[in-house]
Amino acid sequence: MIEVRNLSKYYGSRCAVDKISFSVAEGEIVGFLGPNGAGKTTTIRVLTCFHPADDGQASVAGHDVFQKSMDVRKHVGYLPESVPLYPEMRVREYLQFRGKIRGLGRAERDAAIGRVTQRCWLSEVIDRPIGQLSKGYRQRVGLADALIHNPKVLILDEPTVGLDPGQVRETRSLIRELAQDHTVMLSSHILPEVEATCKRIIIINRGRIVASGTTAELRERVAGDHNTLAEIRGPKDGVEAGLRAITGVTDVRSEQRDGWLRVSIATRNDVREAVFQAAMKNGWSIRELRREGASLEDFFVKIVASAAAQATE
Amino acid sequence: MRNTIAIMQRELLSLFCSPIGYIVISGFLLITGVIVLMTKSFSPGQPATLAAFFYLTPFVLTIIVPAITMRAISDEYRSGTIETLMTAPVSDAQLVVGKFLASLVFYVIMIAATLIYPILISMFGRADWGAAASSYVGLLLMGATFIAFGVMASSLTRNQVVAWIAGAVPLLLLAWLAYYMIPQVSGALRTVFQEVNVMGRFEAMTKGAISLSSAVFFVGGAVLFLFIATKIVESKRWR
Ligand SMILES: Nc1ncnc2c1ncn2[C@@H]1O[C@H](COP(=O)(O)OP(=O)(O)OP(=O)(O)O)[C@@H](O)[C@H]1O
Numbered sequence: 273m274i275e276v277r278n279l280s281k282y283y284g285s286r287c288a289v290d291k292i293s294f295s296v297a298e299g300e301i302v303g304f305l306g307p308n309g310a311g312k313t314t315t316i317r318v319l320t321c322f323h324p325a326d327d328g329q330a331s332v333a334g335h336d337v338f339q340k341s342m343d344v345r346k347h348v349g350y351l352p353e354s355v356p357l358y359p360e361m362r363v364r365e366y367l368q369f370r371g372k373i374r375g376l377g378r379a380e381r382d383a384a385i386g387r388v389t390q391r392c393w394l395s396e397v398i399d400r401p402i403g404q405l406s407k408g409y410r411q412r413v414g415l416a417d418a419l420i421h422n423p424k425v426l427i428l429d430e431p432t433v434g435l436d437p438g439q440v441r442e443t444r445s446l447i448r449e450l451a452q453d454h455t456v457m458l459s460s461h462i463l464p465e466v467e468a469t470c471k472r473i474i475i476i477n478r479g480r481i482v483a484s485g486t487t488a489e490l491r492e493r494v495a496g497d498h499n500t501l502a503e504i505r506g507p508k509d510g511v512e513a514g515l516r517a518i519t520g521v522t523d524v525r526s527e528q529r530d531g532w533l534r535v536s537i538a539t540r541n542d543v544r545e546a547v548f549q550a551a552m553k554n555g556w557s558i559r560e561l562r563r564e565g566a567s568l569e570d571f572f573v574k575i576v577a578s579a580a581a582q583a584t585e
Numbered sequence: 586m587r588n589t590i591a592i593m594q595r596e597l598l599s600l601f602c603s604p605i606g607y608i609v610i611s612g613f614l615l616i617t618g619v620i621v622l623m624t625k626s627f628s629p630g631q632p633a634t635l636a637a638f639f640y641l642t643p644f645v646l647t648i649i650v651p652a653i654t655m656r657a658i659s660d661e662y663r664s665g666t667i668e669t670l671m672t673a674p675v676s677d678a679q680l681v682v683g684k685f686l687a688s689l690v691f692y693v694i695m696i697a698a699t700l701i702y703p704i705l706i707s708m709f710g711r712a713d714w715g716a717a718a719s720s721y722v723g724l725l726l727m728g729a730t731f732i733a734f735g736v737m738a739s740s741l742t743r744n745q746v747v748a749w750i751a752g753a754v755p756l757l758l759l760a761w762l763a764y765y766m767i768p769q770v771s772g773a774l775r776t777v778f779q780e781v782n783v784m785g786r787f788e789a790m791t792k793g794a795i796s797l798s799s800a801v802f803f804v805g806g807a808v809l810f811l812f813i814a815t816k817i818v819e820s821k822r823w824r
């Protein structure tokens with residue numbers, strides 16, 4: 273549904289997106305995750321035909337965004353980051369207008385407006401001027417607009433930013449629901465958000481894709497860098513030497529705490545059973561043994577921090 | 586075509602929702618009303634005439650028309666709604682022409698309100714309906730050119746005030762400079778000024794003479810400015 277190859281975009285001499293490639297299959301729901309200024313909006317604007325790219329190819333719904341821009345626009349529903357609307361219009365007037373420029377006839381339009389107002393819980397504000405609506409309702413109007421022509425592809429730029437927790441939850445469940453019959457790509461700078469809604473995550477930073485995969489795959493990668501933690505009662509040197517002997521262990525560090533040794537074992541694989549057996553053999557007691565929970569959050573923060581460090585160098 | 590109409594309708598809705606629309610219409614009627622009164626168009630014992638009204642109106646329009654068009658495209662830039670338009674299946678030309686048509690409809694309504702003056706005149710004496718009719722055709726043609734120019738100015742910037750100035754100042758120069766320069770220059774320059782003499786062309790129409798060349802001049806000017814506006818909107822994507 274979405275194919276991007278070596279896409280680059282410069283603002284003046286400043287590179288906002290640097291030769292990125294990725295693809296989104298039909299029916300997928302993909303999260304585009306990155307810190308502020310990563311290039312999410314820029315990429316999305318290229319995909320929605322708002323900005324032309326400087327280099328590379330992109331196609332959406334089987335049409336090239338540069339050559340067949342009108343075809344792409346027909347098949348994409350887009351919620352821009354700032355949710356721009358006309359404050360002087362009423363919600364119904366706005367949706368009528370958007371339906372018209374989407375090429376819907378009168379009857380189709382009325383049906384579509386009925387459908388999206390129901391889906392986006394807009395019935396109670398349908399005849400109010402948009403300028404008087406709260407941020408949450410404006411967001412819903414934007415979403416309703418993106419859905420009005422029942423597009424194959426939905427592209428949502430930070431769909432829950434600025435919403436209260438209740439509305440965030442509602443919007444996420446709506447997006448998950450929509451993913452059943454649309455291909456969805458959404459951007460966010462909040463990891464739990466994409467974890468909660470998306471099957472697959474693409475992490476972008478400083479214009480480059482730094483990681484991508486399903487949440488499970490990413491977690492697997494993250495787990496590789498993590499530790500097994502144990503609390504053992506035994507002689508410090510003996511315990512360290514004994515644990516180092518276990519295959520797969522790359523490093524062991526320990527500190528004494530209220531009579532127990534708190535040991536952190538750096539390994540790539542699961543060594544919990546081997547640790548237990550070593551303890552049995554040497555007569556140490558164990559009161560805790562666990563693999564440190566693989567946190568995507570840590571991973572994401574690490575990526576962002578290392579990028580920030582690079583930037584200041 | 587459907588898109589153009591949809592854009593036009595939406596723009597008209599916004600024009601009539603905004604205070605600017607009403608300020609512009611009442612400002613225009615106030616100024617022209619003052620002109621009609623001050624120039625003693627209805628003095629008793631003298632033949633009633635709208636000559637002064639038609640002489641000064643183009644001057645007023647160079648300032649009023651850019652005020653109608655100033656928000657047309659610049660407000661889409663400012664509010665960011667340009668993004669929702671340019672990512673929907675709407676071409677740049679449809680956007681520009683839709684905005685132009687909306688401003689033209691608004692302008693026609695505004696000009697129609699001044700029909701009260703010839704009607705008043707006809708009550709005071711014998712109005713020259715032929716000249717009035719050709720004057721109004723002239724107002725329409727000249728207005729179309731001015732509006733297209735204003736829409737073009739509006740496509741340049743996200744700031745409405747800048748759009749207004751960028752529309753009004755060149756129009757003022759265009760309309761008046763040539764008119765006043767013609768007697769003072771000669772040769773090729775004079776020919777050029779005679780060609781672009783907006784005021785002179787309009788003046789001829791107030792006397793009942795609608796020439797093909799003037800019609801082509803005004804309509805062609807409008808088309809040219811709209812074409813340039815389309816190119817400007819297109820180029821804005823490349824930032
Ligand atoms: N119109 C513009 N002109 C110049 N530079 C821009 C423009 N828009 C974005 N940039 C720059 O391009 C880079 C990427 O911006 P982009 O808006 O794509 O980031 P983002 O990932 O959407 O961030 P956020 O989470 O803050 O929305 C940033 O460094 C930004 O400063």
Ligand SMILES: [Mg+2]
Pocket residue numbers: 312313314353429
């Ligand atoms: Mg963004």
